Amino acid sequence: MFAYTMSNDSKPIVIMGAGLSGLAASIILAKGGRKVIIHDIRSDSGARFDGDFQGLENWTTGTDFFDELREWGIEPNEFKSTEFHEMDLAHPDDEITKPWSPRVAFRVVERGSDKHTIDQGLKRLAIKEGVEIRYKSKIKPEECDIIAAGPKDTSAVAYGEIFKTSFPNHVTFQLNDKLAPGAYSYLIVIDGIGLICTCLWRKQSNSSRYLNETINWYEKNYPELDRTPIKRVGGKGDFAIHSSYKSENKYYVGEAGGLQDFMWGFGMRYAITSGILAAKDILGESDYESEIKSRLLPKLKTSVVNRFLINRVGDRAYKKVAKYWMKHQKKHGDGLVFMEMLYNWGIFRRFIYFFANLGMLKKGVTKDGRSIRRMPFRKALKRDVWEPSERAIEIGQEWKEIRKDGGKISFSNDSDSNSIPNSLEASD
Numbered sequence: 121m122f123a124y125t126m127s128n129d130s131k132p133i134v135i136m137g138a139g140l141s142g143l144a145a146s147i148i149l150a151k152g153g154r155k156v157i158i159h160d161i162r163s164d165s166g167a168r169f170d171g172d173f174q175g176l177e178n179w180t181t182g183t184d185f186f187d188e189l190r191e192w193g194i195e196p197n198e199f200k201s202t203e204f205h206e207m208d209l210a211h212p213d214d215e216i217t218k219p220w221s222p223r224v225a226f227r228v229v230e231r232g233s234d235k236h237t238i239d240q241g242l243k244r245l246a247i248k249e250g251v252e253i254r255y256k257s258k259i260k261p262e263e264c265d266i267i268a269a270g271p272k273d274t275s276a277v278a279y280g281e282i283f284k285t286s287f288p289n290h291v292t293f294q295l296n297d298k299l300a301p302g303a304y305s306y307l308i309v310i311d312g313i314g315l316i317c318t319c320l321w322r323k324q325s326n327s328s329r330y331l332n333e334t335i336n337w338y339e340k341n342y343p344e345l346d347r348t349p350i351k352r353v354g355g356k357g358d359f360a361i362h363s364s365y366k367s368e369n370k371y372y373v374g375e376a377g378g379l380q381d382f383m384w385g386f387g388m389r390y391a392i393t394s395g396i397l398a399a400k401d402i403l404g405e406s407d408y409e410s411e412i413k414s415r416l417l418p419k420l421k422t423s424v425v426n427r428f429l430i431n432r433v434g435d436r437a438y439k440k441v442a443k444y445w446m447k448h449q450k451k452h453g454d455g456l457v458f459m460e461m462l463y464n465w466g467i468f469r470r471f472i473y474f475f476a477n478l479g480m481l482k483k484g485v486t487k488d489g490r491s492i493r494r495m496p497f498r499k500a501l502k503r504d505v506w507e508p509s510e511r512a513i514e515i516g517q518e519w520k521e522i523r524k525d526g527g528k529i530s531f532s533n534d535s536d537s538n539s540i541p542n543s544l545e546a547s548d
C-alpha cells in the first residue's frame with residue numbers, strides 16, 4: 121500500500137469538476153492531509169451521464185486496474201462493477217466470434233448519480249476523507265489548482281438506448297463502419313438492463329438514424345433480446361495532445377487535459393490515473409508533467425496512430441482486424457494480448473506518429489498559452505448516406521411514442537459546450 125505523508129500546508133486545494141479525475145485527485149490529497157474543495161457546475165457527480173454503462177479497460181498497462189486502485193488506497197468495491205473475460209466480436213460481415221482472456225479483460229461500470237455508479241462510489245470515498253464538494257457552483261479557472269472539468273470540444277460522440285431485458289449479462293463489440301461511422305457499436309447487458317450504443321467518429325446531422333439502424337442489427341442478430349426501451353443517453357469525447365499538463369501551478373487532468381483514447385474512447389482509466397498523479401505531485405511525491413509524459417502519453421500517441429490508420433480504411437480492413445485478432449487469440453490463448461499489442465509504442469508507431477500528428481491533429485493554443493493538437497470531429501463521407509431499413513424507421517417511431525409518454529433523452533451534441541470555461545478553449 122502506498123504510504124501517504126501528512127502535509128502541514130493549510131491552504132485548501134481547489135478543484136474544478138467532481139467527475140472521475142477530480143474525485144480521484146481529491147481522495148489522494150485528503151488522504152495526504154490536505155484540505156480539498158471541489159466545485160462542480162452540475163447538481164451531482166455523474167450527472168453528465170444518465171445510467172449508461174462504460175467499460176473500464178484492462179489492457180493498456182499490463183496491470184489489473186483494480187490492483188492499481190487498491191495500491192493508491194482507492195477501494196473499488198465502493199461501486200458496482202461486473203468483470204468480463206469474454207465478449208462477442210461482431211465482424212462487419214456479421215460473423216460473430218468470441219475473443220477471450222484468462223485474465224479480467226474489462227469491467228463494466230455504470231455512470232450517473234445512482235448509488236452504485238462509479239461516480240457516486242468515488243464521491244463517497246472523497247467525502248469519507250473529508251473532501252468538501254460544492255455542487256451547482258461556478259468557479260474561475262484562475263482560482264483552481266486542478267482543472268478536472270471533462271471534455272470541452274467534440275472529437276466524437278456516442279449515442280445509445282437503455283432498455284429493460286431478460287437477456288443474461290453480456291457484451292458485444294461490433295466493428296461496422298456503416299452503423300458506427302469510423303468507430304464501433306456495442307451491446308451491454310447487466311442484471312436486466314441493456315444498452316445499445318453507436319459511436320460516431322464522423323459528424324452526422326442525425327445521430328438517431330445510426331442508433332435506430334444499430335438497434336435493428338442487434339434485434340436481428342440477438343432475437344432473444346426482448347427490449348423495453350427506457351431512455352436514450354450519450355455524450356461527447358475530447359481528444360487532444362497538450363504540450364504541457366501543468367501550467368502556472370494548475371494541473372490539467374482527465375479530458376480537460378485531452379487525456380482520452382483516440383482509438384476507442386476509453387478515457388476513464390486515463391482520467392482517474394491523471395487525477396491521482398496530479399495529487400501526488402501536489403503532495404511532493406512525484407512530478408506530474410514527467411509522469412504523464414512517461415506513463416500516459418506513449419499510450420495516447422499509439423492511440424493517435426491507430427486512429428489515423430483506422431480513419432483511412434473501412435469495413436474490409438475491419439474484417440481483417442477482426443480475423444487477425446482471432447488468429448492471435450488462437451496462438452496466445454489470450455485475446456487480451458492483441459489489445460495490449462495495439463498500445464505498444466514501438467518503432468513503427470513512432471514513425472507513423474509523425475504523419476498522424478501532422479495529418480490528423482489540428483493545432484491550437486489555449487488561452488493560458490499552451491499549444492495543443494486536437495482531433496477535430498471529422499466530416500461525414502459519401503458512404504454515410506444510406507436508406508434506413510423499414511424496421512429502423514419503425515424503431516425510430518416507437519421511440520417517438522415512448523418520448524411522448526415521458527421517455528428521456530439526456531444527450532445533445534452541444535450538451536457540454538457551455539459549461540466549460542473559456543480559458544480552456546483553443547483558438548485555432
Ligand SMILES: Cc1cc2nc3c(=O)[nH]c(=O)nc-3n(C[C@H](O)[C@H](O)[C@H](O)COP(=O)(O)OP(=O)(O)OC[C@H]3O[C@@H](n4cnc5c(N)ncnc54)[C@H](O)[C@@H]3O)c2cc1C
Nearest residue numbers: 137139140141161174175269270355374375386387388391
Ligand atoms: C457516451 C460515452 C461513453 C463512454 N464510454 C466509455 C467507456 O466505455 N470506457 C471508458 O473508459 N470511457 C468511456 N467514455 C469516456 C469517459 O466517460 C471519460 O473519458 C471520463 O468520464 C473523463 O473523466 P473526467 O474526469 O475528465 O470528466 P467527467 O467524469 O465528465 O467529469 C467532469 C466533471 O466536471 C464538471 N464540470 C464541467 N464543467 C465544469 C465547470 N465549468 N465548473 C465546474 N465543474 C465542471 C462536470 O459536471 C463533471 O462532473 C465514454 C464517454 C461517453 C460520453
